[in-house]
Amino acid sequence: AFGNCTCAGTTKTFETKVYINEEVMKCDLKIAIGLVVPHHIAGFSGGGKIILPGIASSETIQHNHMMGHKSREKQKEKPEIGMGLYDNNPLRRDIDEAARIVGVDFLVNCLINGQGETVALYTGDIIAAHRGAVQEAKTHYLTPETAEKDIVIANVSSPNNVTSVGLIISFPALSSGGDVVLIANYPEGRVPHYLGGRWGKDTWAVQHRRVMIPEKVNRLIVYNEYPHPGSHWFDDDARIMYCTRWDEVLQLLQEKHGSNARVAVFPNADIQSCL
Known part of the structure; x- marks a missing residue:
């Protein structure tokens, strides 16, 4: 992303200059x-996302x-x-042009199932x-839509860094004053999207985006057994709570909602979608 990239051309949709890893461009078979x-x-x-952002320069990714x-x-x-908008999506079109x-x-x-196992395979033209x-x-x-739940x-x-995608399907299912529990049980570790994260107390990466919590949400409870350094993936909000024990x-939840709460459970919220 930061070096050894060469310009392969420019897209029409966003006029993105496609700077790509030079070693890839030298290959006979891609x-x-x-x-x-x-x-x-x-x-x-x-x-084409394996190309943009996959092996593109930081400048190319930022422009797209x-x-x-x-x-x-x-x-x-x-x-x-x-989410799920594909046919007339200009960002997707720009990505495909780059590919x-x-x-x-x-x-x-x-395509995968809830355990991450391959259940369908497509091959051929990109x-x-x-x-x-x-x-x-x-x-x-596809997941049936639901709404007005006390707990999601x-x-x-x-x-x-991308656990927040599980909230896209969660927030619409919640009633006003309800609680969302986000189960994100793994150590933070290092991932490529740290380019969009925090570099210090007051310094943020160029592409950093924090998730805003809707007003109707009473609390966002993040469950993670591992120590968490902070809530910098979310907007600063006193309603976010971190728990290390279930x-x-x-x-x-019991203290707030009692035993008769209306509950929705999304077992694979990061890949489920209400299209």
């Missing part, structure tokens, strides 16, 4: 391998994401960028094969 799940801005992961956010701000009444410019020869993409995977993904990950429990298996979580 095979892209990835996973297709709902994605909060690209509609679905997989396909910045233009995507600007485009989404203009489309609030009829959004084209967002064509780079010259990917073959794609291998899979655009056509990915489109086929997306069509199945639209129903494969969202289990996620994503790296720490009995702590249950006690908090």
Whole structure:
């Protein structure tokens, strides 16, 4: 992301200069391998995302994401960028154009179940094969909509920095004054998206985005057995609580909601989607 990148061309959609890892561009055969799940801005992961942002320069990634956010701000009444929005998504189109410019020869993409096991496989052209995977993904990950719950429990298996995707399906299911429990049980560790995280007490990366908690949420309870350094993935908010024991979580919920609470449980909130 920070060096050894060469410009392969420029996209038409966002006029993104496609700076790509130079070693990849020197290869005679380029095979892209990835996973297709709902994605909060690209509609679905997989396909050309292995190129952009996968092996693109930081500047290329920033331009693509910045233009995507600007485009989404203009489309609030009829959004084209967002979770499960694929067919007319300009950010996805920009990504696919970048993949064509780079010259990917073959794609291998899979769909998974709740245990992370491959349940479907799509191979071939990077655009056509990915489109086929997306069509199945639209129903494969589909979850019935629910609403007005006192408690929403969202289990996620994503790296720490992207656990917030589990809240996309959770917040709409909650009633006013309800609690969300986000189960994110793993050590924080190092992941590529730390480029969007915190670099010190007052210094943030260029692409850093913090999740805002809707007013209707009473508390966001984050359950993680491992010590957590802080809530910098979320907007500063006194309503966020961190628990390292499950009995702590249950006690908090019992004290607030009693024994007759209306509860929704999303066992795989980071890949479930109400399209």
